[in-house]
Structure formats: structure tokens, C-alpha cells
Amino acid sequence: MVSVLGLGCASYWAKRRFAEADARAVLATALDGGITVLDTGASYAHGHAERRLGRLLRDLGADPDTLLIGTKAGTVADARGRLGKDFSPAAVTTQVEGSLRALALERLPLLQLHGPEPADLTDDLRATLDRLRAAGKVDLLGINGFAPVMRHAVGRAPFDVLMPFLSVLDPGTRPLVAAATDAGQGVLVAGPLARMAFAPPLGHWLTRPSGLWYLARALRHGPTPLWRARRLRPALRAEGWTPAELAMAWVLEQPGVACAVFGTTRPAHLAALTTGAARPLPDAARAAIARVHAGAP
Template sequence: METRKLGRTGPAVSALGLGAMGMSDFYGPADEAEGVATIHAALDAGVNLIDTGDFYGSGHNELMIGRALRDHKREDVVISVKFGGMRTPGGGFQPVGVDVGAAAVKDRLAYTLRRLGTDYVDVYRPARLNPAIPIEETVGAIKEMIDEGYVRHVGLSEVGAETIRKAAAVHPVADLQIEYSLMSRGLEERILPVTRELGIGVTAYGVLSRGLLSGHWRADRELSVGDFRGHAPRFQGENLDANLRLVEALREIAEEQEATVAQVAIAWVLGRGDDIVPLVGARTRERLAESLAAPRVTLTARVLARIEAAVPAEAVAGTRYNTGGMASLDSEQ
């Protein structure tokens, strides 16, 4: 597995990371045993970056990762944690935003360390910006945790260029986590130039656009209770039909490359720069194995041009979150 560095100051990580969210939440019921087996398979394949959030499954995701890593050397794994999402006992989100104040940084980190069974987190990041809490306060508190040895690096998530600059003025930032795929290219114009100017890496989630670019999605797929895609605009009605037509155009190119749609979509993100590390959200060993073959897909300039013509950003139908979700993204403002 090729390695890449998360920005100028971050750790060396595998060129593909594993996003563990779907093993606990947001995509309907998941098989915990299969999730643990998938984490083990990823580690065996050379993947050393695992991304989670303390609010994924209200702590379940961290507990599962802790169990999966019990027999592995801690220094061999880079754990990235988002914090701040406020849940309800019924599994929903509280409407008051994210809690990323200085006290919350330390309090939530304490629980994260216990659930993961570790004494430090490699990259710690607020899940979203809270406009009422200066990013300088949040990053300053994470810096204190770095000084005390509980955190190694500062990360950010879904924030815009101005916020990135403010955060980096307090402490070096290893990486920005943000959605990036053929269907979600909003960071390219204003955000990516700033991360590159400041030497900040990008960990790209949603590289398969929540499954749309997997090549396995069907228009008649029935979604289970708890699968947020049942309310996501890109998966609704005419939007879904339009987006699946783009996928079929991509499939034609993928078949010519003797690859799957998912592999080509991941390879496209990998090719956007050595400062970008795609996170694959595989929930099973089968899907993981498919994703891990993506780095072997070679995309020539001619093929890249065809791919971008087949899936032009302006042709994607629907926003990546609903109205409320989009409003919470500093990166989209």
C-alpha cells in the first residue's frame, strides 16, 4: 500500500483510509462482527488510517474499533476522530448544533479515549463549525490536549477557506476532512487552493457519493429505517434517475479499463493530488476488497477527460444533504 503524508505536519498514512461510520450508523442496520472483520482485513492489506466520530452510533463505533484494535500495536494505526455531534436517545440529532467549545473538547476526548482503549488520538477534529464558538477556541483547546499528550494532530471537517486560515493561525492543521468525489467537487475552487497554500492535507469522504458511484445502486432499491439516504436529495425521484444515468456513462468507461465503477471513482480521487487521501466507507470485506484494487487502476489524461465529460459536476442532480444539512456546512457558505 502506497503511503501519503497528511499535510506538512501530519502523520504518514496509507493512500486509502477506512471510514468506519457505516458500520454503526446512518446506512441502516450493520453487522458488527463483519465490521470488525472488515477492519482487520483493511489492516492486513496495509490500510493504517481509520476514521470515526464519537457520535457514530452514540459511541458504538469507537467501542467497535477499540475491540478490533485490541490485538494490534497502537503505533501501527492512525486513528482520526470527529467530535461534537449531539445525539438524542432515539438516535436523532439535537437541533442545537455541535458542541465544540473548549470544555467539550476535553470532556468528549476523555470518553473517546476510554471507548477506543487508547491513551491518545492521532487526529482530533470538530465535526462541524459552530458559528457561536470561535474556531480559535476549539483549536486552542485541542492544542492543550496535544501539549498534554492526549492528541497528536489537529484536523478540521467541512469548513471553508476563512475558517481554515483562522484555525491554522492557532496551531498547524494536519488535514481537512471534506466530501470529495466526481459528484461533489465544491472544494476545488476556493478551499483546495488554501489547503495547498498552507500545507494542509485532505482526507476525502463520500468518494462514492454515498453509494451512487458504487456501481451497485438501483433505482428500485428499498432503504431500511435509519438510512439517511432516504431523505438525501440526490437519491430522490428524478434526481436519482439523472444521477444513475451519469453512473451508467461512467460504467462504460470503467469496463473499458477492466475495472468497476467504484474503482474508477476512487482512482479519480486518488489522482487529484498526493495531498489527498480517500476514505472508503466499506462495511463489508467484499466491498473493501473492491475498493483496495482502485490504486491499481491507471487513468491516462485521455481517460480522465472522458470520465469528467461523462460525469460533469454541473450535471449532478440534487445537493449532498437536505436544506438543514447544507446550512450547517461552513464549507458550502
């Protein structure tokens, strides 16, 4: 059993420039709100994400056995610090050992391959993952990536968990989520808020360093997602709801979604989403979103 929301311990949260006390406040709010899924990766912030998460969990007195702590392998830095992919058995094994040390864990509750291509899922890699599990280094195994590799991994051993991207802005992976669930795999959703492109929080983006960083990430994907998001904005309105809460509620009601993982640097934002996750999506909002997805005016 997992919480319906998960905290992404990555992005700006993991940056050294984001104060340790502020990162601690976000994590504490998540744990106090009942969030049990914590998602990070060996490559995030050049390893600082895992080290910070492990350190803060100890500082907060959290029991790792009550949490699904997930990390990722396969994204590596070269000698100049540039990130690339390496899913060789040696690279994955090295990252697993490093993640265990950084998180101060004896076993990784969840290890996911980070953005592989179908061709990366070789027999040697699968055998390595099986050996890591048999050795007690990892428990659950999964993949975080885009639709092509997700479709390839549905129902395939040794993957217990899939983590596709799904949001009101990009609903196309719904059949994939349902197929994975039918195959007995757990589904964690990445990017459920689509970087808030459907309701840009300009007041936060333009007035704080973390906001400028998130704005740059949103713009890096070009104007198309932001343009598509304009059509969704009228649908994400309901009395007593924020657009983010409606967008999250839509994701959580999709068949097969066990947990939606999102990132934030604001405890208030996290607390509001946690509260909103307990409410059903209003019928009017559901219908309005469906009309937009169908291309209706």
C-alpha cells in the same frame, strides 16, 4: 505517511445490528490490505463505533502506533438521544476523554471537529485544543465539514488536517484541497464514493439490511444528487474497472489528496477498491469525467 485509502468505522459498520464478526472481517481486510487510516467519531452509533473499533483492534492484535486513528468531537446527544452540535471547550474536552477510554488509547492520533460553522471556531476553543495537545491527549488536529468552514480553516492554526467532501459527483472542493495543501495541511477526503449514487448497487441495497440503510441515506438527500449522477454513469465505464474503482481513482489523483476515507460492510468491496487504488485512472475515463464536469454533452 498514510495509506491512500482510509476505512470509515462508522455508519452501518458501527451499528449493533451489524454482527461483530462481520465488522471484524471488514476491519481485518482493511488492515491486511495496508490501510492505516481509520476514521470514527464520538457520536457515531451513540458511542458504539469507538468502542467497537477499540475492541476489534485489540482482538486483531493491531499496533495503534502504526495507524492514524481519527475521531471527532462536537456532535453530542441530548437527554432524548437527539444529535446536535456543541463545540464549547467543556463539551469537546469531555468527548476527548471519552474517546480515549472507548478506543483504549493514551493519545488520540487525530482529533477532528465534526461539522462546525466558522463562528464555532472561537479563541476559547482554539486554546482548548492547544491545551489538549500540550497535555498529550491528542496529536494532530483537524476539521471535518463542508466548504464554508473548510475555507475558513485553510492555513489557520491549530489545524493540521482538513477533511472536506470530494467526489466525481461533487468536485467543487478541488480548489480548497489545493489551497490546504499549499498551506501545509494534510487533506483526507470524505465521501469519495458519493454513496454510490452514480452507480446504485440495487442488488445489494435491496437484498440486505445494510443495503436498505444505505439506500435510505442516499434518498434522504433528495432526487437531485441521483439525477445529477445519471450524467456521470456513461463516463464511469472502462474495461476491467467497476464504477466505484473509477470514481475512487479520480479522487485519488486530485492534487493534494493524501487519503480518501470510505465506508463499507463488504470485505470484497473493500479489497477491490484497495487493489484498484494502485492503478492510474484510464485516460479515456478522465476525459469523459472532465466533459461531464464542464457541462459538455
